[in-house]
Amino acid sequence: MNTDGSLIDTIKNRRNTKRFQLKDVNRSDIEMLLESAIWAPNHRNTEPWRFYVVEKGSSLRVEIAKEMIDLREEKSEKKLDDRQKKSIYDQMSEAPCLIFVFSLLSENEEIAEENYAATCCAIQNIQLTATSLGLGVGWSTGNVAKIRNMNQILGTDEDLKIAGVLTVGYPEALVPKTRKDYETVTKWL
């Protein structure tokens, strides 16, 4: 395989990122990520993705943190103490740029599935473009992606499925990852 510092290296160097530097991300870089996202393949040309950028300092972050606290309390069936609540507020306010990514739902299950697949391709475009810019992306389908009232908070009445919440920033440290050899998951027939 040719590894001359091009696409294959960017693919391999992309890492899911959880720890970020405090340095802010330029809006023009976020715009470039979104521009790369919308060039993902999409069956029937439905362009079935929606992006909500919640920048650092946005007042929506307080609402999102409140919903995350409610969700945690509901799951554990007990109230969080002030220290735990503060940690969620701090985490939400300190996170670099957040991009909530959704796919369009459809009454047709096959179309909804294709829309989700296309949206995941868009996310991969974002991740690879970010890697090429020296940025890191954390893809979460955890608590932050599960909060209630998401439509209300983001101000949309579209029928959407969350594909992930992406945290975009300058990576502090990258955790090395390995993969099994592709031969272990491939049959040549």
Ligand SMILES: Cc1cc2nc3c(=O)[nH]c(=O)nc-3n(C[C@H](O)[C@H](O)[C@H](O)COP(=O)(O)O)c2cc1C
């Ligand atoms: C659909 C999807 C959902 C994910 N959700 C989470 C998540 O909720 N939390 C998390 O830490 N990582 C999440 N990840 C990232 C994976 O954990 C990560 O890709 C995996 O550990 C491999 O590491 P790498 O991406 O650095 O190669 C998700 C990835 C995908 C594709």
